[in-house]
Amino acid sequence: MKRRALLAGLLVTASFLTGCGGGPPADAPAAPSGGSTSTAPAAGSKGTIGLSVLTLTNPFFKVIADSMTEEARKHGYDVAVVSGEFDVAKQQNQVKDFIVRKVSAIVLTPCDSKAIGPAIQEANEAGIPVFTADIACLAPGAKVVTHVATDNYGGGKEAATAMIEALGNEGGKIAILDFPVVESCILRVKGFKEVIAKHNTDHPSGKIEIVSQLNAGGAKDQGNKVTEDVLQAHGDLAGIFAINDPSALGARAALEKAGKADQVKIIGFDGQPEGKQAIRDGKIYADPIQFPDKIGVQTVEAILKHFAGEETPKEVLIPTALYRKADGEKDTTL
Amino acid sequence: MQKPKQHGYFRRFMADYGIVLALVLLCVYFSAVTYTEQQPTGAAGGAQLAAEIARQTPAGARMLIAVRGSRDDAAFADALGAGLEASGRTVVETVKGEPVDARRALERVTQAGGRLDVIACSQAAGKWSVFDNLATRFPALASVQVRVPRGYRGSNFLKADNLLNVANQIAVIAIVAIGMTLVIITGGIDLSVGSLIALSAVVSTLLIQKYAGAEQAGSGGMLLASLGGVALCGVVGLFSGAMVTLFRIPAFIVTLAMMLVASGLAFMIAQGQSIYQVPDSFIWLGRGADLGMPRAVWLMLGLYVLAHFLMMRTQPGRYVYAVGSNPEAARLSGIPTGRTLLWVYALSGALAGLGGIVMASQLKSGSPTYGQMYELYVIAAVVVGGTSLAGGEGRVFGTLIGAFIIAVIQNGMNLTGVESYTQKVILGLVILGAVMLDMLKRRGWRLGGQAK
Numbered sequence: 144m145k146r147r148a149l150l151a152g153l154l155v156t157a158s159f160l161t162g163c164g165g166g167p168p169a170d171a172p173a174a175p176s177g178g179s180t181s182t183a184p185a186a187g188s189k190g191t192i193g194l195s196v197l198t199l200t201n202p203f204f205k206v207i208a209d210s211m212t213e214e215a216r217k218h219g220y221d222v223a224v225v226s227g228e229f230d231v232a233k234q235q236n237q238v239k240d241f242i243v244r245k246v247s248a249i250v251l252t253p254c255d256s257k258a259i260g261p262a263i264q265e266a267n268e269a270g271i272p273v274f275t276a277d278i279a280c281l282a283p284g285a286k287v288v289t290h291v292a293t294d295n296y297g298g299g300k301e302a303a304t305a306m307i308e309a310l311g312n313e314g315g316k317i318a319i320l321d322f323p324v325v326e327s328c329i330l331r332v333k334g335f336k337e338v339i340a341k342h343n344t345d346h347p348s349g350k351i352e353i354v355s356q357l358n359a360g361g362a363k364d365q366g367n368k369v370t371e372d373v374l375q376a377h378g379d380l381a382g383i384f385a386i387n388d389p390s391a392l393g394a395r396a397a398l399e400k401a402g403k404a405d406q407v408k409i410i411g412f413d414g415q416p417e418g419k420q421a422i423r424d425g426k427i428y429a430d431p432i433q434f435p436d437k438i439g440v441q442t443v444e445a446i447l448k449h450f451a452g453e454e455t456p457k458e459v460l461i462p463t464a465l466y467r468k469a470d471g472e473k474d475t476t477l
Numbered sequence: 478m479q480k481p482k483q484h485g486y487f488r489r490f491m492a493d494y495g496i497v498l499a500l501v502l503l504c505v506y507f508s509a510v511t512y513t514e515q516q517p518t519g520a521a522g523g524a525q526l527a528a529e530i531a532r533q534t535p536a537g538a539r540m541l542i543a544v545r546g547s548r549d550d551a552a553f554a555d556a557l558g559a560g561l562e563a564s565g566r567t568v569v570e571t572v573k574g575e576p577v578d579a580r581r582a583l584e585r586v587t588q589a590g591g592r593l594d595v596i597a598c599s600q601a602a603g604k605w606s607v608f609d610n611l612a613t614r615f616p617a618l619a620s621v622q623v624r625v626p627r628g629y630r631g632s633n634f635l636k637a638d639n640l641l642n643v644a645n646q647i648a649v650i651a652i653v654a655i656g657m658t659l660v661i662i663t664g665g666i667d668l669s670v671g672s673l674i675a676l677s678a679v680v681s682t683l684l685i686q687k688y689a690g691a692e693q694a695g696s697g698g699m700l701l702a703s704l705g706g707v708a709l710c711g712v713v714g715l716f717s718g719a720m721v722t723l724f725r726i727p728a729f730i731v732t733l734a735m736m737l738v739a740s741g742l743a744f745m746i747a748q749g750q751s752i753y754q755v756p757d758s759f760i761w762l763g764r765g766a767d768l769g770m771p772r773a774v775w776l777m778l779g780l781y782v783l784a785h786f787l788m789m790r791t792q793p794g795r796y797v798y799a800v801g802s803n804p805e806a807a808r809l810s811g812i813p814t815g816r817t818l819l820w821v822y823a824l825s826g827a828l829a830g831l832g833g834i835v836m837a838s839q840l841k842s843g844s845p846t847y848g849q850m851y852e853l854y855v856i857a858a859v860v861v862g863g864t865s866l867a868g869g870e871g872r873v874f875g876t877l878i879g880a881f882i883i884a885v886i887q888n889g890m891n892l893t894g895v896e897s898y899t900q901k902v903i904l905g906l907v908i909l910g911a912v913m914l915d916m917l918k919r920r921g922w923r924l925g926g927q928a929k
Contacts, residue, residue: 189604223894225897226897231840231846231847232836232840235839235840236887236888236891239645240891240892241891243642245516245601247601255842255844255846258841258842258844260841261764261841267546268548269547269549272575449575450604450605451576451607452577452579452581453577453580455577
């Protein structure tokens with residue numbers, strides 16, 4: 144009897160384990176197990192691209208992963224998608240496993256621009272080309288073939304253009320809600336300020352004056368609080384540039400509370416669904432929007448170019464585009 | 478009904494470490510599902526391909542060799558080149574690098590009016606699309622053949638490289654889990670270990686950056702800085718132990734508080750940034766290897782042997798079990814329960830600190846974001862390894878096996894390309910399944926009834 148029970152226990156475990164194993168092919172057709180690879184280089188799959196993103200809880204990275212998978216499949220590559228979930232040690236293990244799997248190329252959105260260095264170096268030593276998307280690797284000695292990201296500096300300039308357009312000839316006082324620990328946000332503010340400065344020299348009568356620049360942490364709650372404080376100091380504020388949608392929406396809530404929603408024009412950044420809706424409803428004037436799908440596609444293109452033996456640029460910047468109320472009204476995805 | 482068995486030693490082993498069965502099953506399973514085409518690599522692969530090409534091409538045939546820039550590929554290319562030359566074939570050029578280097582080589586060959594018969598590649602280089610449609614881009618090379626070594630069947634999981642990889646990946650969690658095993662045997666819990674990993678990594682890298690000479694730090698300075706990180710975490714652990722013994726605050730609450738404190742301190746000390754101003758030699762512990770095995774794995778195994786000896790052969794070790802099974806009885810029989818708890822929590826803190834040093838060394842930097850959620854993986858390793866959360870029962874080698882179960886599942890799922898969300902679900906279910914199997918076995922495969 145004992146032996147029979149033991150057998151039953153083993154069967155339970157075995158079915159349990161095979162149950163797990165049955166999952167992967169359905170969820171990820173990318174699984175390279177089985178005889179899909181062949182000695183003849185022309186036949187079948189060209190190989191697997193290993194992708195480890197910062198997090199899959201943010202739709203931005205999910206879109207990058209999905210568009211990359213789709214584009215790679217068109218060209219005969221499989222993509223294995225994993226997520227570091229902000230844990231760079233976990234991401235390093237994922238890179239090590241990619242190396243064991245002998246993937247053709249590795250794409251990372253690093254969880255830490257510096258600490259990812261050793262993992263990239265290991266891939267370099269194994270001869271596997273590494274690409275980064277959205278977040279750059281800043282570790283010395285780690286070799287990245289191509290970095291694909293949004294042109295945040297250009298996006299900041301577009302935001303300034305939108306601000307000038309929103310304020311018209313009168314100009315006025317504006318505030319910037321920034322997030323200075325993140326490189327991309329620093330660039331957005333830099334581009335924004337340059338265009339505003341140029342506007343002011345060209346149009347001395349309708350000057351736009353930056354009266355306040357505060358850290359809103361890129362988050363709704365802080366954006367809300369910081370905007371309340373700014374309104375205390377500058378009751379005649381005419382505009383706010385927020386470096387992303389959450390802080391822009393936080394600012395909007397503060398303006399509504401203070402009854403100044405019509406007086407102050409907001410320019411956001413990103414083009415997340417919630418931000419786009421706010422633009423359609425007239426709550427935010429405009430956003431320079433990012434294109435995570437293009438980041439995915441361009442990364443695959445960089446990989447294809449690399450394997451075709453073409454020269455690849457160190458950096459590919461994807462321009463943003465201004466998204467206004469009229470775009471929101473035509474947008475069928477909202 | 479139950480026949481007495483003669484294999485006493487084996488049965489005792491299975492009773493103590495029955496969870497080994499689950500580990501073996503997992504290994505067998507992942508060996509099977511990662512059984513796939515393997516490519517001969519290194520010098521042996523190169524020699525094999527050279528012999529194959531020599532059989533199929535006439536003497537004097539002209540070859541281009543293309544491999545990637547790794548050491549393994551270079552050995553492959555050297556053996557391939559030597560083999561081809563020895564059999565009278567001409568190696569026109571050898572490319573060790575990237576596809577763009579291969580394209581330039583092809584251009585050089587055609588511009589010089591040269592002819593090619595075969596492009597001999599490692600498997601990875603054979604897939605470079607630079608060698609596709611050669612006829613359209615290089616009409617002179619229309620008849621050239623691309624050759625890669627003939628593959629054989631093998632398991633990705635079972636490769637020695639990968640098994641060491643698994644051990645190396647779990648080293649940090651396994652080291653921290655030693656301390657956790659002791660704490661749980663006393664009937665407590667330590668939730669602060671994940672934050673202590675971060676605190677130790679940040680403090681030791683900061684000490685190196687500020688006081689040991691940053692990138693120019695010597696090994697003595699780095700050792701002292703690391704000891705500083707470990708000692709600090711030991712003190713934090715001691716403090717938790719004191720709160721538990723002196724004020725009778727539940728360990729769950731004390732260590733939950735210390736988890737927040739240590740994490741906050743790590744962020745404050747590092748100002749939210751990662752500290753990377755450490756010398757290249759700082760990776761000695763995390764990435765170096767001795768006798769083919771990573772140093773972190775040596776350290777882990779050494780600590781497990783020491784801990785096993787401590788728990789099984791010494792008086793303080795036996796006291797830990799006594800305190801966990803019945804604190805009151807232990808106290809009445811003259812066991813210093815307070816002192817035992819103090820050193821157990823201090824040890825748990827110090828080992829978490831050591832884990833932080835290993836992680837900082839693996840990542841060549843310290844960051845306050847390290848170790849998040851690690852306390853849960855560590856506790857899972859301990860519990861899967863057969864230690865009872867009720868205290869008084871457990872073995873350190875069981876914990877090592879528990880840690881390996883977690884590592885094997887994670888590695889196996891990465892190798893088979895299971896998506897991240899699915900990985901979490903499966904990991905949770907397998908942990909549950911492994912513990913269930915163990916409980917069933919202990920009760921003689923009967924459902925219900927009283928737990929032993």
